Amino acid sequence: MTTLQDARRLGAQGFVARIRERDMPAFGRTVDSIREVADDEKASASALASIILQDAALTTKVLKLANSAYFNPSRAHISTVSRALVVLGFDAVANMALSLVLIDALLRGGVRERVVTEMARAFHAAVQARTLAALKADPNPEEVFISALLARVGEMAFWCFGDEAAQSLDSTLSTGVPAEVAEQNVLGYRLRQITLGLVKDWRLGGLLTSVIEQGERGGDREKSVALAHSLARQAEGGWEAPATRQVLDQISKHLDRPLDEILPLITDNAVAAAQAAVNYGAHEAARLIPLPRSGGAVTVQEDEDSSGPNPLLQLKILRDLSMLIAGKPNLNDVLTLALEGIFRGIGMDRALFAMLTPDRQHLVGKAGLGPGADALVRAFQFALDGSPGELVNTVVARQQSFVVANAFEAPVRLERLTRAGGVPPFVIAPIVVHGRTIGAFYADRIKADAVLSEEDATGVLHFVQQASMGFEHVAARGARA
The missing domain is CATH 1.10.3210.10 (Hypothetical protein af1432)
Known part of the structure; x- marks a missing residue:
């Protein structure tokens, strides 16, 4: 007071x-x-x-x-x-x-x-x-x-x-x-x-x-x-x-x-x-605001509900991503648009991009969207120690994507991910450029009783695939330069 x-x-x-x-x-x-x-x-x-x-x-x-x-x-x-x-x-x-x-x-x-x-x-x-x-x-x-x-x-x-x-x-x-x-x-x-x-x-x-x-x-x-x-x-x-x-x-x-x-x-x-x-x-x-007599009425448009999956928005962002890739994109633009598609279009609670370090020994969080995403990005740092059956090592080494509905049914060990703050249900998928893994996207739902439909998981993977194409386009242009 x-x-x-x-x-x-x-x-x-x-x-x-x-x-x-x-x-x-x-x-x-x-x-x-x-x-x-x-x-x-x-x-x-x-x-x-x-x-x-x-x-x-x-x-x-x-x-x-x-x-x-x-x-x-x-x-x-x-x-x-x-x-x-x-x-x-x-x-x-x-x-x-x-x-x-x-x-x-x-x-x-x-x-x-x-x-x-x-x-x-x-x-x-x-x-x-x-x-x-x-x-x-x-x-x-x-x-x-x-x-x-x-x-x-x-x-x-x-x-x-x-x-x-x-x-x-x-x-x-x-x-x-x-x-x-x-x-x-x-x-x-x-x-x-x-x-x-x-x-x-x-x-x-x-x-x-x-x-x-x-x-x-x-x-x-x-x-x-x-x-x-x-x-x-x-x-x-x-x-x-x-x-x-x-x-x-x-x-x-x-x-x-x-x-x-x-x-x-x-x-x-x-x-x-x-x-x-x-x-x-x-x-x-x-x-x-004082209107002139001939000003007429001002209409009030209600905000659209932006929560949850939005198929139309997904299509629009995928179209924008395709147009971006067809031009001369940079990595940041591709990354930002793909994250926005996963976060807003699919309606994931958090979306994160991680990249391999130059020596290819660590996967490190670079950018994220959603509540608590900043903390998750900071904690998303994993040594690629070759430990068999562990999530991050498998994603990078085998270039394998995972859709995990709950911890009990996970086909790989999740201890490192959960210590960093990740939780099921989630999707994690590698970014592969010319046959080499360069990073990964991770997205989850953290609200109570959250579910991840097969359609939503497929949508996330589609955005990751488009991002990989964009990164390949950038890499090819750099090789020609």
Whole structure:
């Protein structure tokens, strides 16, 4: 519980530290993971795909956004995170993931009305800012979008996690005291300082920092964000209100275009913003975005159940894998897509890829998906000691696959696998390239009373076979080079 006394004593930076360490540690870890990949010139897009795929709910939401009209106007159907990265690009998918994790964290409670109001303004401003940036020939309108969306992240976090301090500030604001006066009187600092602290702490981008520090005093990009936020706030008083018309005139001057020319775009954007909020899962916020009278209704699409086997998704991922293999794939892309097919398409609880060390003496886990997969990858390290009748040695030496429904009926010894955390029912199969084993895929179901049908096991083996073909393709291309 954050009391008003706590909030005043902590100050803005102390409050930032509390949000980072107590209230939103998962978001900070996600930001760090994505930034680490983004800042590494050697990292591939598959590294980002692996981060997203670790969270099934996040994967579903990213794919829903990737297939929305706003982010994918061509409506090319996207079934996998790997495909989303190809079609939309690394930055767009990374920003989707960050935004989704943030919004999910901020929809937990607090002063609910204030949180939702801020979120509605953020979505409205983000969509408007992206259009303004595009009309100014900005090279990266998506960066402007994300900066507008997160420009008041500290305000949203305060209303969500401020507890008693948030209630006190809410009461003061409800009397009509201007925000800058109320914040200073109640807290001793501005909420904008929390936003700036979080943006710097989470390394959310130089443009966002500049937006917060400079606003309209900055360049075209900062001004686009500032004007978009002004419009989002003023439009709540009506699209025909004098204050709204004044902001629209400022936007017209900023773009150096007649208001009559840009007004249809801007009013259409309000509807697009409401739909974007729905697609992000912020349904309450969508209803607060002021729509023009001709805007019509915004439909709410329910998320599809992504649990369990999905034959249609299996076919789509196998098709994507075949197309990838027909081109010039790299090992990471083949690996990521095959893991995604086993994990999401077959509906296995965990999926893992392991590779032989260069001296061919050990099989070592390299990548995994599903709950607890990271720990399983770390523990999946086996010496190939030639011990007869043991699972891992048999898979590698004899290039044999195993489908094991329970430990009692296993045709080989499972002690090493179970010590590492593996459990029946599972499938394990070798990756064979030009007659040599180079690694293996392992997938299991760990939920209570889990069963593995013959059809599911066959599906896993099919993905492993396709991955082997992809690896052979890569190896053949390397031999010719």
